[in-house]
Amino acid sequence: MIDRQHSQQFLKPQPVNSHGQSIRRQLLTYLFVSIFVLLLVFSIGVIWLTQKGASELIVSNAQETTRVLAQQSTLALLTESVENAESALQQVRSFPDVVGAGLVTGQGEILDWKGDEQGRQYFSQVDWSKVSEEMLTSESEDFWHIASQVVLTGNADDEGELDLYEATEQYLGFAIISFSKQSLNDINQDLFITISIAGLVAIFGLPLIVSIVLRRLLTPLQSLSEVMYHNHRTGEHKVADVQGSTEVNMMAESFNSMMKTLDDQDEKLRSHRDQLEAEVNIRTQELVVARDAALTSNRYKSEFLANVTHELRSPIQSIIGYVELVKEEAENEGLYDILADLERVTRNAERLFNLINSILDLSKIEAGRMDVKLKTFHLQEVLTELEEVTAPLAPQNNNSFSLQVLCGNPELHLDPQKVLQILINLVSNACKFTQDGEIVVRVFVENNDIYFEVRDNGIGIPERQLERIFQKFQQVDGSDTRKFGGTGLGLAISQQFCELMKGHLQVTSSEGIGSCFTLKLPMK
Ligand code: ADP
Numbered sequence: 001m002i003d004r005q006h007s008q009q010f011l012k013p014q015p016v017n018s019h020g021q022s023i024r025r026q027l028l029t030y031l032f033v034s035i036f037v038l039l040l041v042f043s044i045g046v047i048w049l050t051q052k053g054a055s056e057l058i059v060s061n062a063q064e065t066t067r068v069l070a071q072q073s074t075l076a077l078l079t080e081s082v083e084n085a086e087s088a089l090q091q092v093r094s095f096p097d098v099v100g101a102g103l104v105t106g107q108g109e110i111l112d113w114k115g116d117e118q119g120r121q122y123f124s125q126v127d128w129s130k131v132s133e134e135m136l137t138s139e140s141e142d143f144w145h146i147a148s149q150v151v152l153t154g155n156a157d158d159e160g161e162l163d164l165y166e167a168t169e170q171y172l173g174f175a176i177i178s179f180s181k182q183s184l185n186d187i188n189q190d191l192f193i194t195i196s197i198a199g200l201v202a203i204f205g206l207p208l209i210v211s212i213v214l215r216r217l218l219t220p221l222q223s224l225s226e227v228m229y230h231n232h233r234t235g236e237h238k239v240a241d242v243q244g245s246t247e248v249n250m251m252a253e254s255f256n257s258m259m260k261t262l263d264d265q266d267e268k269l270r271s272h273r274d275q276l277e278a279e280v281n282i283r284t285q286e287l288v289v290a291r292d293a294a295l296t297s298n299r300y301k302s303e304f305l306a307n308v309t310h311e312l313r314s315p316i317q318s319i320i321g322y323v324e325l326v327k328e329e330a331e332n333e334g335l336y337d338i339l340a341d342l343e344r345v346t347r348n349a350e351r352l353f354n355l356i357n358s359i360l361d362l363s364k365i366e367a368g369r370m371d372v373k374l375k376t377f378h379l380q381e382v383l384t385e386l387e388e389v390t391a392p393l394a395p396q397n398n399n400s401f402s403l404q405v406l407c408g409n410p411e412l413h414l415d416p417q418k419v420l421q422i423l424i425n426l427v428s429n430a431c432k433f434t435q436d437g438e439i440v441v442r443v444f445v446e447n448n449d450i451y452f453e454v455r456d457n458g459i460g461i462p463e464r465q466l467e468r469i470f471q472k473f474q475q476v477d478g479s480d481t482r483k484f485g486g487t488g489l490g491l492a493i494s495q496q497f498c499e500l501m502k503g504h505l506q507v508t509s510s511e512g513i514g515s516c517f518t519l520k521l522p523m524k
Pocket of ligand 1: 477
């Protein structure tokens with residue numbers, strides 16, 4: 001019967017590892033990381049560039065303012081009078097980022113300073129005699145400090161009048177201003193806040209938008225993959241109802257047609273299987289009937305043989321008996337010429353008797369009626385009887401016979417009659433198929449088994465026949481013109497006896513060299 005489950009398993013795909021991240025999740029992760037990195041690089045770049053640009057602009061403005069103050073302070077420094085610079089200083093101080101402004105004389109002393117004290121302190125530490133540049137710009141954490149040289153262009157005569165046509169430059173001192181970095185810091189702060197807000201919006205907003213778009217794009221694909229996975233797990237052939245992009249639709253269509261093909265094939269397989277099952281059932285029924293008939297006829301045959309052989313034995317036994325009587329009377333009457341004929345009758349009657357006995361044994365074995373009569377006895381009892389029975393056989397073909405017992409006289413628990421019958425058969429075969437040779441029976445014990453080895457140096461058996469000789473009615477030479485007599489039943493019965501006693505009979509032989517039959521039996 002064909003296994004239904006087996007055929008289903010055949011169609012069912014084996015499970016694979018379904019763990020792993022979805023496309024959507026992976027894309028979102030990559031996007032999130034990319035945006036984050038890009039934004040970081042972009043923010044750092046923008047802040048750096050903006051700060052640089054703003055700072056350069058503010059410094060340039062501050063320098064310009066200082067330069068203007070320097071131009072307006074010429075008179076004040078020339079006369080070293082603070083009042084002349086008062087309005088210019090007040091004007092400069094009004095600029096939002098200017099935290100202090102003042103003037104330094106040609107001798108390096110601060111003529112006037114208005115505003116934050118930190119500025120005054122910074123400028124008072126400057127060694128003005130060493131400052132050669134027209135414009136000095138330096139910065140601290142919170143301020144830029146800028147100094148612009150005040151130069152008088154033209155030539156002053158003895159009364160102090162300027163001769164503007166003969167231009168010379170006279171160094172008068174420096175106009176100094178401290179500028180706060182507050183506006184730059186404000187710009188930076190605003191920039192940082194703006195970029196942070198833009199960044200946050202980009203980090204969370206963009207993935208959100210992409211996620212929504214991806215969800216719309218991937219939902220049909222997901223449905224398709226769910227159906228595929230379901231089929232894969234259950235072995236069903238469910239089709240996918242998916243509406244999505246062209247590519248996904250094409251995939252779904254291909255998948256559905258594949259499922260349909262599989263369904264059709266499944267159906268065909270199922271009907272094949274059912275058909276086969278039905279046929280197997282019919283054949284099994286037929287075989288059962290045939291087997292029963294064969295068993296019955298075999299039993300009838302065995303019973304018939306057992307009855308017939310039993311009926312045949314009695315008349316043959318009386319023929320043998322009567323012939324013996326006739327032989328005695330012929331001897332007494334001196335009728336020697338018919339004695340040889342009577343001898344031939346006895347021999348043939350005995351052969352017939354042996355054949356009937358063999359057939360009786362065989363039919364009993366086949367009918368399962370052959371009993372094993374287990375008994376405890378000593379080895380020597382069987383060997384003595386064997387020697388008695390086989391003694392006249394060896395000389396017939398001018399053979400020598402020897403018995404080698406290598407295990408003393410152990411106690412055996414077997415059927416002695418059957419052991420004897422097997423040994424007689426093996427020895428008589430050896431005598432029959434050996435001419436002018438020697439027959440050796442070796443007995444030994446190994447691992448609680450007793451071994452009887454019957455060896456001869458007779459005609460031997462061809463290798464291809466070795467299996468056959470244990471079958472019923474099989475002889476190496478089965479032709480009508482065969483040289484040796486026999487029924488071909490001896491070895492078949494011996495092997496059956498052997499198996500009944502849980503033993504084993506085997507042969508090794510070489511054609512023209514000799515044969516060795518080994519009988520192995522458990523001692524108990
Ligand atoms: P058979 O009555 O013919 O001897 P067996 O069953 O005893 O029947 O033997 C079957 C055949 O096996 C024999 O006919 C013979 O060809 C072969 N055979 C058995 N024993 C020997 C042996 N010792 N040497 C050669 N051939 C043997």
